[in-house]
Amino acid sequence: MIALDRAWLAANPLPPCDGATDKNARGRVLIAGGSERVPGALRLTGEAALRSGAGKIQLATVERAALALGVAMPEAALFGLPANVAGELGDAAGRALADLLARCDALVLGPGMGADADAAPILDAVLAAERDGIALLLDAALLAVAASRAKAVSARKAATVLTPHPGEMAKLMDEDPERIAREPATVAREAAARFGAVLALKGPETQVATPDGTVLHYAGGGPGLATGGSGDVLAGAIGGLLARGAAPLVATGWGVWLHGEAGRRLAERIGPIGFLGRELPAEIPALMASI
Structure with a gap:
């Protein structure tokens, strides 16, 4: 294990x-x-992608939220996608996303999506529309449906990154939560090999594993990061670095560190808990410059 x-x-x-x-x-x-x-949610992910140095972002969300999100984030291009009756992305959203892939270098799929989203057909459409060189990060609801699509995910030619927390990892690997808590590095390594992806198992301490068995260990950014929107920021930071051309392990390692150290800095100024997910992205540029 590498620090x-x-x-x-x-x-x-x-x-x-x-x-x-x-x-x-x-x-x-x-x-x-x-x-x-x-x-x-996508405002947090989009700002983190820009703060990590990406040049352009495009946000695709349910049609009824798209206009307000565009006003809240004028730096982004917005695309409205079909919703289902639960107000989540519907199955037709996958086909619409497939048509947008030519416009991006990295796709971050899943932030802010809940269990009622039509995640399976959306992921199927994206995987079927594979395009050379487009990195893919799967988060939140997409991780649960990825479990039965391991072969299709691992067959991708471009970089793939998965960012589960322990509960999502249990579904992704059909694994006992107690074993994940007891052997996080081992389970992360097994999942990375199964999906042919770089995987960040989030938690008080984070394990970043690669398909060849490498594991990076991040000691953690503090309890304040256990707050709504924090994971959306992490996904955006990694996605922005992938779009810049960073290798998947480099993008994920840097993203985890930037996210965690942003939490440390806010904890020093504000307190160990109580800072907001939306306050994290502004810390990223200075942290990148500090290395």
Whole structure:
């Protein structure tokens, strides 16, 4: 097991960004998810992607929330997607997303989506529309349906990242929660191998595993990160780094560290708990510059 610390980050730098680059060259992120119940979730993911250096973001969410989300985040392009009767993304949203893939370098799929979303047909449509070079991050509701699609996920040619918390990991691997708590690094390694993906098992301490058995260990950013929207920020940070061209382990390792250290900084200024998920992204640029 390798410590995910400043020494590892220095040895595994992010892609450079010189003065001649433009916003398209810095990476385009498509973020799909949200619902009528949590219409602002994608704002957190989108801001984290921009704060991590991505050049352009596009947000795709249920039609009734799209306009308000666009006003709240003028930096983003917005796409309204069909909703089901529960106010979650419906099965037709998958076909619409497949048509948008040519416009992105990384797709972050799942933030803000609940259990009533038509996640299975959405994931099937995205996997069937595989495009060369597009990184895919699966989060939240998409992780539960990925469990029965391990072969299709592992067959992807481009980078894949999964970001489960322990409860999601239990569904993803049909695993005993007690074993996940007892052997997090081992379970993370097994899941990464099964899905052919880099996997971040979130928790008080985070394990980042690769299909070849490498495991990075991040000691944690403190209890304040256990708050609504925190995971949406992490997904956005990793997605932004993937879009910039970072290798999946580099993007995930840096994303986990940036997210955790943002929590540490806020805890020092505000208190160990009580800071908000939306306060995390603003800490990311200075943290990146500090390495």
